[in-house]
Amino acid sequence: MRAKIVKYYPLIPVYAGYFILFMIGKNLPGMWQLVAMLAFYCAIGQAFNIFLGMTGYVDFGYVAFMGLGTYGMALSIAYFYQVEWLGIGVIVIGLILAIIMASLLSMAVGAVALRLRGAYFAIATIGVNEGFRYLIEGAKIWGGSEGIIFSGQLSQAFGVEKASELSTFWADISVFLIAGIAAFITIYYMRGKIGYALTALREDEDAAKVMGINVTRYKIIAFITSASLAGLVGATAWALKLTYVFPPEAFEIHYSVEFIIVVLLGGAGTLLGPIVGGLIYGLSKYWLAVIVPGFQLLIFAPIIIVIIVAFPEGVIGMLKQRIKGTVLEKFII
Amino acid sequence: MLLKLENITKRFGGLIAVANFSLEINSGESIAVVGPNGSGKTTLYNVISGVYFPEEGRAIFEGKDITHLPPYKRASLGIGRTFQIPRPFSSASVRENVAVGALFGRLSGKVSVDESLEIADRTIELVGLQPHRDKAAGALTPVEKKLMEIARALAMKPRLLLMDEAMAGMHPRDIDGMVRFLKKIKEEENIAVVSMVEHIMRAVAGFAERVVVMHQGAKLCDETTEQALRDPRVVEVYLGRPPEESHA
Amino acid sequence: MIGAQLAGNLTQGLVLGGIYGMATMGLSLIFGVLRVINVGHGAFIMVGAFITLWMFTALGLAPIIAIPIALVVGMALGFIFFYSAMRRLIKAPELTTLLATFAIGILLEELIKLVFGSEFRGYNWAVGKITLPITVFPMSKIYAFIGSVAIALLLYFWFKKTRAGTAVRSVVEDSEGARVCGVNVGWVYALSFAIGIGLTTASGVLLTMFIPVGINPYMGGGYTLKAFVIAVLGGLTSPYGAFFGGLIFGLIENGSYTLFALIPGVEAFAMTRFLSFVILLLILLIKPTGLLGAK
Numbered sequence: 026m027r028a029k030i031v032k033y034y035p036l037i038p039v040y041a042g043y044f045i046l047f048m049i050g051k052n053l054p055g056m057w058q059l060v061a062m063l064a065f066y067c068a069i070g071q072a073f074n075i076f077l078g079m080t081g082y083v084d085f086g087y088v089a090f091m092g093l094g095t096y097g098m099a100l101s102i103a104y105f106y107q108v109e110w111l112g113i114g115v116i117v118i119g120l121i122l123a124i125i126m127a128s129l130l131s132m133a134v135g136a137v138a139l140r141l142r143g144a145y146f147a148i149a150t151i152g153v154n155e156g157f158r159y160l161i162e163g164a165k166i167w168g169g170s171e172g173i174i175f176s177g178q179l180s181q182a183f184g185v186e187k188a189s190e191l192s193t194f195w196a197d198i199s200v201f202l203i204a205g206i207a208a209f210i211t212i213y214y215m216r217g218k219i220g221y222a223l224t225a226l227r228e229d230e231d232a233a234k235v236m237g238i239n240v241t242r243y244k245i246i247a248f249i250t251s252a253s254l255a256g257l258v259g260a261t262a263w264a265l266k267l268t269y270v271f272p273p274e275a276f277e278i279h280y281s282v283e284f285i286i287v288v289l290l291g292g293a294g295t296l297l298g299p300i301v302g303g304l305i306y307g308l309s310k311y312w313l314a315v316i317v318p319g320f321q322l323l324i325f326a327p328i329i330i331v332i333i334v335a336f337p338e339g340v341i342g343m344l345k346q347r348i349k350g351t352v353l354e355k356f357i358i
Numbered sequence: 359m360l361l362k363l364e365n366i367t368k369r370f371g372g373l374i375a376v377a378n379f380s381l382e383i384n385s386g387e388s389i390a391v392v393g394p395n396g397s398g399k400t401t402l403y404n405v406i407s408g409v410y411f412p413e414e415g416r417a418i419f420e421g422k423d424i425t426h427l428p429p430y431k432r433a434s435l436g437i438g439r440t441f442q443i444p445r446p447f448s449s450a451s452v453r454e455n456v457a458v459g460a461l462f463g464r465l466s467g468k469v470s471v472d473e474s475l476e477i478a479d480r481t482i483e484l485v486g487l488q489p490h491r492d493k494a495a496g497a498l499t500p501v502e503k504k505l506m507e508i509a510r511a512l513a514m515k516p517r518l519l520l521m522d523e524a525m526a527g528m529h530p531r532d533i534d535g536m537v538r539f540l541k542k543i544k545e546e547e548n549i550a551v552v553s554m555v556e557h558i559m560r561a562v563a564g565f566a567e568r569v570v571v572m573h574q575g576a577k578l579c580d581e582t583t584e585q586a587l588r589d590p591r592v593v594e595v596y597l598g599r600p601p602e603e604s605h606a
Numbered sequence: 607m608i609g610a611q612l613a614g615n616l617t618q619g620l621v622l623g624g625i626y627g628m629a630t631m632g633l634s635l636i637f638g639v640l641r642v643i644n645v646g647h648g649a650f651i652m653v654g655a656f657i658t659l660w661m662f663t664a665l666g667l668a669p670i671i672a673i674p675i676a677l678v679v680g681m682a683l684g685f686i687f688f689y690s691a692m693r694r695l696i697k698a699p700e701l702t703t704l705l706a707t708f709a710i711g712i713l714l715e716e717l718i719k720l721v722f723g724s725e726f727r728g729y730n731w732a733v734g735k736i737t738l739p740i741t742v743f744p745m746s747k748i749y750a751f752i753g754s755v756a757i758a759l760l761l762y763f764w765f766k767k768t769r770a771g772t773a774v775r776s777v778v779e780d781s782e783g784a785r786v787c788g789v790n791v792g793w794v795y796a797l798s799f800a801i802g803i804g805l806t807t808a809s810g811v812l813l814t815m816f817i818p819v820g821i822n823p824y825m826g827g828g829y830t831l832k833a834f835v836i837a838v839l840g841g842l843t844s845p846y847g848a849f850f851g852g853l854i855f856g857l858i859e860n861g862s863y864t865l866f867a868l869i870p871g872v873e874a875f876a877m878t879r880f881l882s883f884v885i886l887l888l889i890l891l892i893k894p895t896g897l898l899g900a901k
Binding site for chain 1: 706
């Protein structure tokens with residue numbers, strides 16, 4: 026029994042980190058905005074890491090899962106806001122729809138793309154992302170290219186004050202919660218049979234098959250998990266907060282790239298990596314926008330190139346090498 | 359009868375890599391598959407482990423037709439394999455690498471992660487890699503990687519172990535130790551070990567009871583080691599004709 | 607009536623497709639040799655567009671002159687980026703190379719924005735037009751098409767007849783085998799990357815000859831996506847495949863637009879794009895080596 030609990034020790038720095046972040050945001054004036062953004066990147070980073078980090082497959086269309094999650098929440102609010110007895114259930118339905126829609130898409134993508142390797146997989150995910158977006162716009166589904174604006178419906182369903190609370194405080198808290206859940210799932214996978222399978226297939230997929238690993242099965246499990254969590258983030262951090270959904274934004278590939286950077290910066294496949302990556306990336310983005318507005322990308326781009334070339338294993342990846350043989354090994358993975 | 363190959367033919371485009379090959383292996387046998395580069399040994403291994411499916415012929419393992427079974431399913435039946443150039447999961451520790459074998463091999467679904475780690479510990483001790491147990495696999499020396507490769511395959515608790523040039527590049531002293539080790543586990547675990555070697559002299563190192571010589575994709579001969587060493591066909595494949603018969 | 611319009615659009619599509627195809631040849635060449643997908647592909651097209659714009663508006667030179675200039679500038683950029691970054695990433699996993707090329711693209715976009723600003727610009731190279739029974743072509747478009755075909759042919763001969771070209775082809779087939787035969791694989795990587803980028807930049811010139819408006823630092827993104835579809839159509843590793851893939855793409859793009867426009871309640875432009883990605887996925891599923899690919 027004790028051995029079982031020791032396995033989860035690495036969650037301690039994770040949750041401690043989130044707690045500190047939350048406290049900073051709550052107690053220091055004016056910091057909540059920044060903290061919410063950082064939590065967002067950490068959460069989506071943790072979610073993405075379950076697939077990108079643990080399998081090594083690059084999903085350029087990852088944002089589509091967030092987009093679908095956003096649509097899930099939007100549709101629930103836009104269609105059920107008048108049903109009195111549902112109350113907060115509208116939001117719950119939105120969350121459930123988000124998970125269902127995101128996982129359905131991931132299963133569809135998985136069926137098509139997961140049999141492809143490397144670059145072919147990456148291109149296929151772009152194909153699904155863009156294809157889905159243009160289908161929505163072209164066939165005028167769910168509001169077509171104009172998207173859905175549901176701030177009015179939200180206010181009608183909950184009253185202006187409560188709606189505003191939902192959009193701000195509760196949406197942001199949810200992001201923290203999702204981050205926590207994602208972290209737990211990550212370590213549960215890492216310590217379990219699935220973690221061994223994913224590490225093996227990431228390192229050498231053909232050798233993994235010969236060792237008895239059904240690589241397709243494990244890839245799909247990681248993919249659906251990662252997609253569902255992304256859907257939840259989309260439903261809260263995007264839908265609830267912004268109260269609109271707009272196809273070009275919901276499927277914008279630049280977001281996928283941001284999330285890839287977060288995972289890579291911190292250390293792909295590690296538990297703490299996405300948090301470190303989210304914090305570094307979020308803070309850099311924020312400060313660069315303040316210090317050198319208009320030039321952030323110009324400075325960021327070469328830095329990214331340098332980091333990719335010189336430090337492919339990320340911050341936590343490098344840290345893990347240094348702390349081998351020390352007590353910290355139990356906590357930093 | 360552990361493994362039966364019936365008239366296996368494997369083609370790549372116009373090239374025939376394995377031609378009409380048949381073989382029977384029983385539990386606990388130790389066999390050397392011998393042949394120069396290009397004789398089809400690797401392809402044969404790939405057909406047995408499921409990396410390739412043959413165009414013709416059948417493969418039957420413990421009564422089950424495995425000809426078109428995907429590789430990961432063959433592992434749970436009890437077919438284990440090492441690669442000539444070791445393929446470690448570099449970022450994972452030696453212990454974790456070997457545990458993969460235990461977790462997904464013949465005992466797949468019947469052992470927990472912790473039990474697999476225990477099996478890994480025992481197997482690592484068996485091959486003598488104890489001091490490196492927690493090192494990243496990528497940091498091992500080539501010889502250590504070979505040992506880990508074997509340990510990982512053994513942790514799968516195979517009934518049939520396909521070893522690919524396991525002793526290439528080893529010091530003769532190490533080879534003796536390896537041979538003793540293989541004999542021991544073979545007897546203790548009742549594994550049939552098929553060892554693939556390029557030159558027949560390695561098979562002679564007391565390990566193989568039976569030798570199968572391959573030449574250009576076909577089976578040249580299948581006999582005991584002593585017989586094979588004296589077989590003129592085998593000598594010809596490796597040394598050419600005796601001097602008095604060659605043209606001036 | 608519809609038939610004439612369709613025929614006209616298809617012809618336009620074929621011509622534009624030739625240019626798209628030529629624009630994608632660089633992408634396929636780089637992937638074929640280095641197994642790297644240049645996600646910053648569109649940014650290099652944009653650079654070519656700006657070279658044309660600047661040479662026309664600042665120096666009064668016809669775009670045709672810009673073609674070789676852009677080729678040279680592109681190759682220079684290719685060598686610079688290869689030796690500073692890409693060389694270290696040859697054996698790296700896809701994640702790193704995809705991100706690296708993406709970051710290079712962003713860097714180019716921001717640099718151009720710094721120098722030229724982010725407004726949309728264009729130019730007007732009036733050299734008359736050709737009137738066919740089914741459609742009208744400004745001469746600039748015809749020149750662009752001729753230019754594309756010429757470059758494609760040049761590349762074909764370079765591959766087949768020169769030592770360097772043969773060396774490149776051998777590396778695409780089997781880099782280890784080529785190395786054993788004495789080919790300086792490192793140099794082949796650098797040269798291929800440089801030529802690939804050069805081709806891409808030159809194609810930017812040709813594209814503006816066809817569409818001389820909407821030139822801005824961020825114009826590349828859409829072209830990158832189109833290039834992916836075309837490259838997959840023609841087989842990701844084959845530059846010739848890319849050219850023919852482009853022709854087919856041009857036909858499909860314009861043809862489907864004409865047909866979608868007839869359906870009420872549907873946004874034709876978006877549906878055309880949707881179709882192109884469906885085709886991408888189908889090909890990846892059924893024949894990843896492309897419609898025209900070999901093994």
